[in-house]
Amino acid sequence: MSNVNWTALVILVLLFGTVTIMGFMATRWRRPTSMESLDEWGLGGRSFGTWITWFLLGGDLYTAYTFVAVPAAMFATGAVAGFFAVPYTIVLYPIIFIFMARLWSVSHRHGYVTPADFVKGRYGSRPLSLAVALTGFLATMPYIALQLVGIQAVLEVVGLGGGDNLLAKDAPLFIAFALLAAYTYSSGLRAPAVIAFVKDTLIYLVIIVAIIYLPSKVGGWDAIFSAAQEKMAKPSAADPAKPTGAFIPGSQQMWAYATLGLGSALALFMYPHSITASLSASGRNVIRRNAAILPAYSFVLGLLALLGWVAIAAGTKPIGLDGKPNAQLVIPQLFEDMFPSWFAGVAFAAIAIGALVPAAIMSIAAANTFTRNIYKEWLKPGATPKQEAKVSKLVSLVVKAFALVFVLLLDKxxxxxxxxxxxxxxxxxxxxxxxxxxxxxxxxxxxxxxxxxxxxxxxxxxxxxxxxxxxxxxxxxxxxxxxxxxxxxxxxxxxxxxxxxxxxxxxxxxxxxxxNGADETIKGDYFADAGDPRVEKLDVGVHETTASP
Structure with a gap:
């Protein structure tokens, strides 16, 4: 414990404790008469407006691992592995502007909670619906586990996350995810929606301060780009016949860069957690407005990616407590080296809290998928809304526990x-x-x-x-x-x-x-909006401040 940065740790704990309290209190926000349905627990009553949805989607898509891994990739191997994330998020939003409003409308019209619900209704095919559900569930599981990698990076740099002592190494993660599990269980999607405000504010603050302050400390942007170009041209440690990375993608890498960008853009809103955050919106135009303003996060992501090259110019040495180099630590280590301890603590809290929002949404989305498309569809067709909510809450706990065990017992x-x-x-x-x-x-x-x-x-x-x-x-x-x-x-x-x-x-x-199976949808379903008299009513719950759609 002698290497612990106590000032940074205290700031981290205080901010983490604040959002934990907010998570538990979220159950009172826009309080319904009952949380015992997937519409209320798993989709927040489908009542979130433009700004709440913006923070929620931003907190969901730009995860703790994003803020650790993107600059780490830039630091380790350059633009092909790291900077492609910026254009792909720019390409993404016109794509979702086109189709996500239609998915929201038909889901709103028929009470669909998951994409597999829509597939079942559209094609009348249980096997196809099951295939989509299982794919989404399995693809989400490691994504949840990766949020722990972001927290582990912070804990290692602050002095708690490594070594052989089980208490020092693993207890903070157990505590963090026990708290996450508890307030997600009680508050559902409302918890990450509330916490996302704090998470995104901290992220914007930390990155903007860093991108203004740090270049002046390392010789300016010319020195930063020169240092990055020099490192990428050096022989790779894994294969000395090849360079370390690519400062600018060459002709041999154009297809890799382009297909990574386009493929990632097409894939991101297929994840259940992205769709869950979208379906929680109160109207189809909320989705379209968010497709227009979410690129603000892409701007911040571009700045964050460049911090990986700032770390090269700064001579940052991301070494874990086990004494081994670990590029995943580069951003936390850069902040600890270059900023006062109190601001490093704010940055560490931004990353740690950045893990809570997506982990909560992902676990809720995975649980909703299991409950609706496996439990109710195949195991208990007559399940009531209250039973669905209970099963989903329990599965969300199991999913988080699995992610925790996965990271603790296996190599990251x-x-x-x-x-x-x-x-x-x-x-x-x-x-x-x-x-x-x-x-x-x-x-x-x-x-x-x-x-x-x-x-x-x-x-x-x-x-x-x-x-x-x-x-x-x-x-x-x-x-x-x-x-x-x-x-x-x-x-x-x-x-x-x-x-x-x-x-x-x-x-x-x-x-x-x-x-070709029975289609329960009609053309007008894909244009339905809040207030449409044909919209299926929520299973349970009427908001005190917002009427049910």
Whole structure:
């Protein structure tokens, strides 16, 4: 404990305690008569306006791991691995502007809670709905675990997260996630919605101060870019025949950069937690307004990414308490080295709190998916709204516990590898969900066949990617694109194969007039808004301050 930065730790604990209290009090915010339904517990009563949704989506999409991993990738290997995250989030918002309002409307009209609910209603196919549900559930699990990596990075730098002492190493994580589990269980989606205000304010404050203050301490931006360019040109430690990274992506890396950006943009709003945050909005125009103003986070993300190169110019040495280099520690270490302890504590709190918001939303989304599309659909069809809420609360606890055990017992590289695999998987649900919002031409069995082939191809190809350092499988998300002899994002290649299979099989089945299931939606459902008299009423609960839609 002699290496603990006590000032930073005290600030971290005080801010963490503040948001914990806010999480427990969130159950009183816009209080309904009952929280015993997924509409209330899992979607906040579908009542959040533009700014609440903006903070909630920002807190959900820009996670603690984002703020640790993006600059770490810039620090370690340069623009291809790190800066692609900035253009992909810019490309993302026009995409969701086009289709997310339609998903909100049809979900609002029929009371859908998860994307698999929509798939079941649109195609009348339980197997296809189950495929989407399982994919979303499995892809979300490692994403939750990665939020712990962000907290671990902070704890290591502050002096608590490493070593052999079990209490010093693991107790803070147990406490943090026990508190998270408790207030998520009681307050549901309202808890991360309230905490997101604090998280995003801290993130904006810390990054803007850092991007103004730090360059002047290390010689200015010319020195920063020169130091980064020099490091990226040096021989790689893993393979001296290759450079460390790419300061600017070369012609050999253009396909990798482009497919990573586009594939990630298409995939992000397929995750259950992204859709859960969107469906909590009070109107379809709330979604569209957020698609217009969320790029503000992309601006901050770009500044954050550049801090990875600031750390190179500053000579930051991200060494863990185990004595080994760990690029994931670079941003916390940079703040501890360059700022007063009190401000470092604020920065550490921003990262730690940044883990709570997405972890809460992800666990709620995973629990809702399990409850609606596995428990109710396959195990207990007659489950009441109260039973659904109870099961979802319990599953949210199990999901958090699994994520905690996963990170504590396995190497964190495994969590990173499985999250990369989850990104490949989740993109394979895009044809079923997004194409279905516009047309019924695709046959349910064609979509299921495309999904299956895409999943198998993506998993097998990712398995064959070997990590150059650990020599383990699932070592990355890039592989050669068949027929192009170019390195590209595996998820995007699998997606193209998926779509082609879906088109070919659908064409054949439609020509053979094979039944395509019953569609419970109509054209007008995709344009419904709050106040539409045809909208299905919430199962339980009437807000004291906001009427049910």
């Amino acid at each position: 590289q495994n969590a990173i590898n499985f999250q990369l695999l989850g990104g490949i998987w989740i993109l394979q649900t895009f044809p079923t969900i997004v194409f279905g919002l516009y047309t019924r031409w695709f046959h349910r069995w064609g979509l299921l066949a495309g999904w299956a082939v895409g999943m198998v191809y993506g998993t097998y190809t990712a398995y064959n990617v070997i990590n150059p350092v650990t020599k383990g499988h699932f070592g990355g998300s890039l592989s050669m694109i068949p027929g192009l002899a170019q390195l590209g994002y595996i998820a995007m290649t699998a997606f193209v194969i998926n779509a082609v299979i879906a088109v070919v099989v659908s064409l054949a089945l439609n020509l053979l007039k094979v039944p």
